[in-house]
Amino acid sequence: MKLRRFLAPDARSALEQIRRELGPDAVVVTSRKAPGGVEFMAGRYDELEGGRQETAAQETSVSERQTEDGGLVWRELARLRALLANQLAGFAWSAEKRRHPVRVHVLQKMLAAGFSPRLARHLAAGLPRRYSAEQADAWMRQVLIRNLRTATAEDMPGMRPGVWALVGPTGHGKTTTLAKLAARAALRHGPEKVALVSVDAYRIGAQAQLEAYARMMGVDFLGLDDAGRLGEALAGLKAKTCVMVDSAGFAPGDERFSMQMAALGQAGATCLLTLAASAQGSLAERFMQGTPSFAGAIITKLDEGGLCGAVLDCLMRYRLELSCLSTGQRVPEDMHAANAGYVIDRALRARDSGSFVMREEDWAAYAGLEAEQDALKRSA
Ligand SMILES: Nc1nc2c(ncn2[C@@H]2O[C@H](COP(=O)(O)OP(=O)(O)O)[C@@H](O)[C@H]2O)c(=O)[nH]1
Numbered sequence: 576m577k578l579r580r581f582l583a584p585d586a587r588s589a590l591e592q593i594r595r596e597l598g599p600d601a602v603v604v605t606s607r608k609a610p611g612g613v614e615f616m617a618g619r620y621d622e623l624e625g626g627r628q629e630t631a632a633q634e635t636s637v638s639e640r641q642t643e644d645g646g647l648v649w650r651e652l653a654r655l656r657a658l659l660a661n662q663l664a665g666f667a668w669s670a671e672k673r674r675h676p677v678r679v680h681v682l683q684k685m686l687a688a689g690f691s692p693r694l695a696r697h698l699a700a701g702l703p704r705r706y707s708a709e710q711a712d713a714w715m716r717q718v719l720i721r722n723l724r725t726a727t728a729e730d731m732p733g734m735r736p737g738v739w740a741l742v743g744p745t746g747h748g749k750t751t752t753l754a755k756l757a758a759r760a761a762l763r764h765g766p767e768k769v770a771l772v773s774v775d776a777y778r779i780g781a782q783a784q785l786e787a788y789a790r791m792m793g794v795d796f797l798g799l800d801d802a803g804r805l806g807e808a809l810a811g812l813k814a815k816t817c818v819m820v821d822s823a824g825f826a827p828g829d830e831r832f833s834m835q836m837a838a839l840g841q842a843g844a845t846c847l848l849t850l851a852a853s854a855q856g857s858l859a860e861r862f863m864q865g866t867p868s869f870a871g872a873i874i875t876k877l878d879e880g881g882l883c884g885a886v887l888d889c890l891m892r893y894r895l896e897l898s899c900l901s902t903g904q905r906v907p908e909d910m911h912a913a914n915a916g917y918v919i920d921r922a923l924r925a926r927d928s929g930s931f932v933m934r935e936e937d938w939a940a941y942a943g944l945e946a947e948q949d950a951l952k953r954s955a
């Protein structure tokens with residue numbers, strides 16, 4: 576590894592000089608006071624890694640104790656590199672804010688609405704130059720709307736013949752939404768042509784709740800104790816135009832969820848992931864990464880406020896179609912066709928409150944922590 580010496584009047588200008596000359600991958604190995612300011616010894620990280628490989632090649636000839644010490648040194652260097660990345664990111668954030676205030680405005684607005692840093696950075700980087708903040712807002716809105724795939728009112732679950740199943744985590748509104756969709760299906764096809772089926776044998780009272788809805792609508796109800804029996808049950812429901820299936824709620828990694836999905840798929844059901852608007856991005860993403868067989872997604876509880884950017888972000892990145900929207904508990908009223916403009920405006924207007932609002936000084940710290948974590952991950 577080649578080390579270079581940097582002398583500057585203070586630490587800040589030394590770090591800026593290092594970044595300018597060695598790039599963002601620089602590692603500071605030592606720093607000390609020197610006549611005329613501070614002296615830093617720094618090198619490039621890739622050269623450091625070269626050094627690490629050399630060490631690995633020589634590993635057979637060194638004692639165990641030396642290897643341990645070597646590990647400590649590399650870990651310490653990785654930590655230093657992460658700290659440096661943090662400081663530089665803080666400077667870079669302030670510089671970016673001075674140089675491209677509108678780009679930073681876009682980034683902040685998207686992050687504040689709950690969109691992922693990945694999508695926010697991507698959009699901010701693509702912002703046309705010389706846009707005012709107002710132009711940037713309109714551009715961002717349009718890009719988001721264009722990238723959200725939505726079903727038409729005619730494509731809402733239950734409008735066309737078929738077997739429709741709502742799946743997802745517990746408590747996000749599957750049963751309530753299914754009842755609303757079944758009510759619409761009964762209006763469209765006639766109540767005698769619609770059946771409500773529940774395969775949720777986990778939650779006490781889940782089937783009774785759906786059965787009560789079925790009675791009110793005058794549609795047939797069938798309760799199964801296992802999704803695996805849906806196929807044979809459907810054989811007895813051939814006369815129905817629409818069969819609406821309620822399922823048990825599970826966490827994304829739960830193998831019972833995968834088994835239920837497999838059984839629903841085998842029975843030919845069209846499965847729609849049902850998520851509350853304020854679901855965390857990590858929850859939505861884990862469902863989408865784990866199960867590629869969703870035909871679309873339904874967003875519920877839009878009336879509850881909260882940030883819906885994260886769910887929309889996942890729909891966009893995983894190219895999953897938004898099927899319809901639920902905006903309240905009333906059956907069947909609070910149900911709407913998917914509308915990209917409406918949900919994107921809602922997402923962009925939503926704000927955290929109290930201690931969760933990012934203040935101006937938090938942003939630089941946020942940028943620094945992100946950079947620090949990235950650096951640590953890369954060194955691991
Ligand atoms: N505010 C609001 N509450 C809803 C909405 N959809 C469902 N709920 C309520 O959320 C709770 C859980 O709903 P449920 O349908 O049982 O969820 P499931 O466990 O996924 O079947 C119930 O109290 C519902 O009334 C909605 O769009 N808005």
Ligand SMILES: [Mg+2]
Nearest residue numbers: 749750775781
């Ligand atoms: Mg339920």
